Amino acid sequence: GAGVSQTPSNKVTEKGKYVELRCDPISGHTALYWYRQSLGQGPEFLIYFQGTGAADDSGLPNDRFFAVRPEGSVSTLKIQRTERGDSAVYLCASSLDAGTDTQYFGPGTRLTVL
Amino acid sequence: KQEVTQIPAALSVPEGENLVLNCSFTDSAIYNLQWFRQDPGKGLTSLLLIQSSQREQTSGRLNASLDKSSGRSTLYIAASQPGDSATYLCAVRGAGANNLFFGTGTRLTVIP
Numbered sequence: 563g564a565g566v567s568q569t570p571s572n573k574v575t576e577k578g579k580y581v582e583l584r585c586d587p588i589s590g591h592t593a594l595y596w597y598r599q600s601l602g603q604g605p606e607f608l609i610y611f612q613g614t615g616a617a618d619d620s621g622l623p624n625d626r627f628f629a630v631r632p633e634g635s636v637s638t639l640k641i642q643r644t645e646r647g648d649s650a651v652y653l654c655a656s657s658l659d660a661g662t663d664t665q666y667f668g669p670g671t672r673l674t675v676l
Numbered sequence: 677k678q679e680v681t682q683i684p685a686a687l688s689v690p691e692g693e694n695l696v697l698n699c700s701f702t703d704s705a706i707y708n709l710q711w712f713r714q715d716p717g718k719g720l721t722s723l724l725l726i727q728s729s730q731r732e733q734t735s736g737r738l739n740a741s742l743d744k745s746s747g748r749s750t751l752y753i754a755a756s757q758p759g760d761s762a763t764y765l766c767a768v769r770g771a772g773a774n775n776l777f778f779g780t781g782t783r784l785t786v787i788p
Contacts, residue, residue, distance in 0.1 A: 566719070593774065595774075595775060595776075597776075597778075602780065603780055604680070604765055604767070604778030604779050604780045604781055605720070605765075605767075605776075605778045606778070607775035607776065607777070610774050610775055612774075617774070618773075618774060618775065621775065653719060653720070655720075663707075663708055663710075663725055663727075663769070664722055664725065665722070665776065666722075667712075667719035667720040667721075668719050669717070669718050669719045670718075670719055
């Protein structure tokens with residue numbers, strides 16, 4: 563079956579612009595996670611959704627970052643007034659439910675802020 | 677906050693060698709520990725998952741061990757192959773949490 567997909571695969575934007583990154587989880591997975599991976603680092607947790615609600619957004623670095631999952635499936639990570647320090651690979655993962663251990667990761671979106 | 681460390685940061689071995697990758701974590705109150713593989717430009721592939729009550733897990737040429745009390749895990753790769761070349765990431769899930777805390781990874785190169 564289809565895995566987690568993310569679009570776009572690459573996004574180049576200018577400092578100060580607004581960007582949206584999309585994640586399509588595995589069909590039927592109720593839990594969805596966003597992580598950010600900077601060069602040479604491991605992924606860092608941003609936000610976790612259970613269904614439509616953000617169950618844990620403690621990893622969002624500041625209020626320029628926001629994520630939604632209005633119908634409990636596709637999620638969009640939104641970044642306002644982008645800064646050069648936002649450049650990273652943004653990874654999305656999904657799992658069958660919050661209690662299921664295995665998180666399945668998408669290929670990521672590489673964001674470059676010039 | 678949980679901190680996960682992986683040593684070495686990079687490793688280069690000739691094909692056929694057995695090797696060990698190390699992972700340590702600061703908070704022993706974990707739910708489970710996972711080892712992932714990451715290829716350039718691609719997402720993460722889960723290799724092995726060890727529950728907090730388990731000591732080890734095996735899959736093919738891979739064996740992962742967990743010593744929760746000392747905050748350590750190892751990934752053993754037997755008879756390494758060039759196709760094993762990738763970055764290996766260790767991640768722990770804290771008790772009562774849903775997100776994963778990752779190490780910085782070990783970049784493995786297996787030379788033919």
